[in-house]
Amino acid sequence: MSDETPQAGDLLVRIGAIMFLVGAVATLATVMPLFLGTDPLPSVFYAVCMLMGVGFLVAATGVIRSAVAQRRQAEAASSPSPSSASSAT
Structure with missing residues (x-):
């Protein structure tokens, strides 16, 4: 097991991979x-x-949902917080 916390789109990626594999097996069978x-x-x-x-x-x-969530986290971490901005002036 991994110690990483699940990200926003991890479940969709897993479900999509399983669906893809089932479809690939069915394609081979047909x-x-x-x-x-x-x-x-x-x-x-x-x-x-x-x-x-x-x-x-x-x-x-x-994958897109996970990328959007990571971008939001990066923007939130890099933007100055309102409390630190008001104390700097």
Whole structure:
């Protein structure tokens, strides 16, 4: 286990990666009958293949959300606080 605290988009990245992997496996499963010369799989498998793209979008959303949260933290840390600004004058 990691000692790091979870960031804003970490869960979305994990969920997106799992969805992507499920979609990739389904894609491989739907392509294999073409090479093996067997009957094609039911159309449900083709629908599950769409999880590959959806998972990529979910993971990308998590990465963007994490980047925005880190940018806000950096801006908050670098900007002078109102109390220190008033005491300096």
